[in-house]
Amino acid sequence: xKMIFILxxxxxxxxxxxxxxxxxxxxxxxxxxxxxxxxxxxxxxARLFQKSAVYSRTTSWVFRAGPMVGLAAAMTALxxxxxxxxxxxxxxxxxLIFLIYLLGVMRFFTVVAALDTGSAFEGMxxxxxxxFSILAEPALLLSLLAMGEIGESAIDSGIPLPHxxxxxxxxxxxxxxxxxxxTVLLLAASALFIVLLTENARIPVDDPNTHLxxxxxxxxxxLDHSGPDFAMILYSSAIKLWIFGALxxxxxxxxxxxxxxxxxxxxxxxxxxxxIGIGVIESSMARLRLLRVPQLLSxxxxxxxxxxxxxxxx
Amino acid sequence: xxxxxxALIVLLILTNLKLxxxxxxxxxxxxxxxxxxxxxxxxxxxNPDQMTLRAILLSAITIVFKGMVFPWLLLxxxxxxxxxxxxxxxxxxxxxxxxxxxxxxxxxxxxxxLPLPIxxxxxxxxxxxxxxxxxxxxxxxxxxxxxxxVLGYLVMENGIYAFGLALALKEPLLVELGTLLDVFMAVFVxxxxxxxxxxxxxxxxxxxxxxLKG
Numbered sequence: 001x002k003m004i005f006i007l008x009x010x011x012x013x014x015x016x017x018x019x020x021x022x023x024x025x026x027x028x029x030x031x032x033x034x035x036x037x038x039x040x041x042x043x044x045x046a047r048l049f050q051k052s053a054v055y056s057r058t059t060s061w062v063f064r065a066g067p068m069v070g071l072a073a074a075m076t077a078l079x080x081x082x083x084x085x086x087x088x089x090x091x092x093x094x095x096l097i098f099l100i101y102l103l104g105v106m107r108f109f110t111v112v113a114a115l116d117t118g119s120a121f122e123g124m125x126x127x128x129x130x131x132f133s134i135l136a137e138p139a140l141l142l143s144l145l146a147m148g149e150i151g152e153s154a155i156d157s158g159i160p161l162p163h164x165x166x167x168x169x170x171x172x173x174x175x176x177x178x179x180x181x182x183t184v185l186l187l188a189a190s191a192l193f194i195v196l197l198t199e200n201a202r203i204p205v206d207d208p209n210t211h212l213x214x215x216x217x218x219x220x221x222x223l224d225h226s227g228p229d230f231a232m233i234l235y236s237s238a239i240k241l242w243i244f245g246a247l248x249x250x251x252x253x254x255x256x257x258x259x260x261x262x263x264x265x266x267x268x269x270x271x272x273x274x275x276i277g278i279g280v281i282e283s284s285m286a287r288l289r290l291l292r293v294p295q296l297l298s299x300x301x302x303x304x305x306x307x308x309x310x311x312x313x314x
Numbered sequence: 315x316x317x318x319x320x321a322l323i324v325l326l327i328l329t330n331l332k333l334x335x336x337x338x339x340x341x342x343x344x345x346x347x348x349x350x351x352x353x354x355x356x357x358x359x360x361n362p363d364q365m366t367l368r369a370i371l372l373s374a375i376t377i378v379f380k381g382m383v384f385p386w387l388l389l390x391x392x393x394x395x396x397x398x399x400x401x402x403x404x405x406x407x408x409x410x411x412x413x414x415x416x417x418x419x420x421x422x423x424x425x426x427x428l429p430l431p432i433x434x435x436x437x438x439x440x441x442x443x444x445x446x447x448x449x450x451x452x453x454x455x456x457x458x459x460x461x462x463x464v465l466g467y468l469v470m471e472n473g474i475y476a477f478g479l480a481l482a483l484k485e486p487l488l489v490e491l492g493t494l495l496d497v498f499m500a501v502f503v504x505x506x507x508x509x510x511x512x513x514x515x516x517x518x519x520x521x522x523x524x525x526l527k528g
Contacts (some may be wrong), residue, residue, distance in 0.1 A: 179317065180317075299411070309418060313438065
């Protein structure tokens, strides 16, 4: 194991709260405000970690375990996540399913912790989160599979990477793969982007700023967490944004020169451009009505299925 | 070049999906107009070596009719009948979207099995045309408003046009023009029929028309 592979998870742990800052600054720019400092998420995390947590008497160990399991799952997911064409720390056959299940574990524990509070309000948020994830998860899996088909066929057989692993897939998604089957990759990337917006509670689906509104989904589930627990939730959501950003930047920035540092730097640039895109969308779009969200998500699923059909046909 | 053909065909598939998944009638009309324009461009990409003056003329007429005249007629009859949305179709939007994905898979399967007399530039043209025909049929049977059914009819015709594009390279000009004229007359007559249905019953839901028979 080369030491250089450790750099990406460590970098992600250090830099991921910065992404939230970039989103906020972009939104502030569009609103004509000065905005929060770029490092605000770090200050928030430091402040929250110094506080002590308050627990309701109705909650059990599940409520306390929720944020910890969530953060642990998010950190573990970083280990299988390749950055650009460079291989991840861990790669094994089918680790894309492992990644999706880690995200699933994270969501499951957030939902269970929300239900554990016994609050009807949080139960509602949990119900919505689960409802949308039913639609978002297949779209994610299918778009990764479609990309996998292309990446695997384009990969240089000299590199010994396991079959259907994220590292193998992303190593093959080079510029020539775009020239060869750009439409499929574009379809998969758009499906992935819709899933990113959903999973990270971003605007067409959920509004991260509405702490006390009935329409919100993710924020309502974490209302009862306080102090270090809330810090862990904030941190794991930043890491989650990083994970999806890396998945998307890996397709959209097809620089595969073979030089680890150059590829990594290009993908890192993509990851940091993505929050600007999210900020632009949040400033220019209104949140969809709750009834329309499943339609958007099934649209993402349809895009992913279309990508798969085209791959199998072509 | 192949990438562009594929992109155009995928765009055409997406217009079909958008049509079947959208409730706003004006959006549906615009998407069908876009589909007509894209279909007009398609021959130039698929058979660039056979772009004679005749073929260019045919593409231009297609674009003018399907991209401008039909949408204009339909938007006019939409305004006169003051309908904005397709409410309560027989099959919901998400369900029809899923059904049409199934239809797409079916079209791909059928397109792969169909023995063709000549080799095609892109293997996707025949599945695209079959899929477009099926989506048109689906729109006709699953929607209530007369206007959506007209759109379904137009999409079906688009599918047949795409099929002809793939196979009948030497199709006589007269046949093509005749088909286009037929469609034009059909849309014209249907526009008038929608106007009359609307004046008589104050809405253009067609599912109640069957109650009229004696």
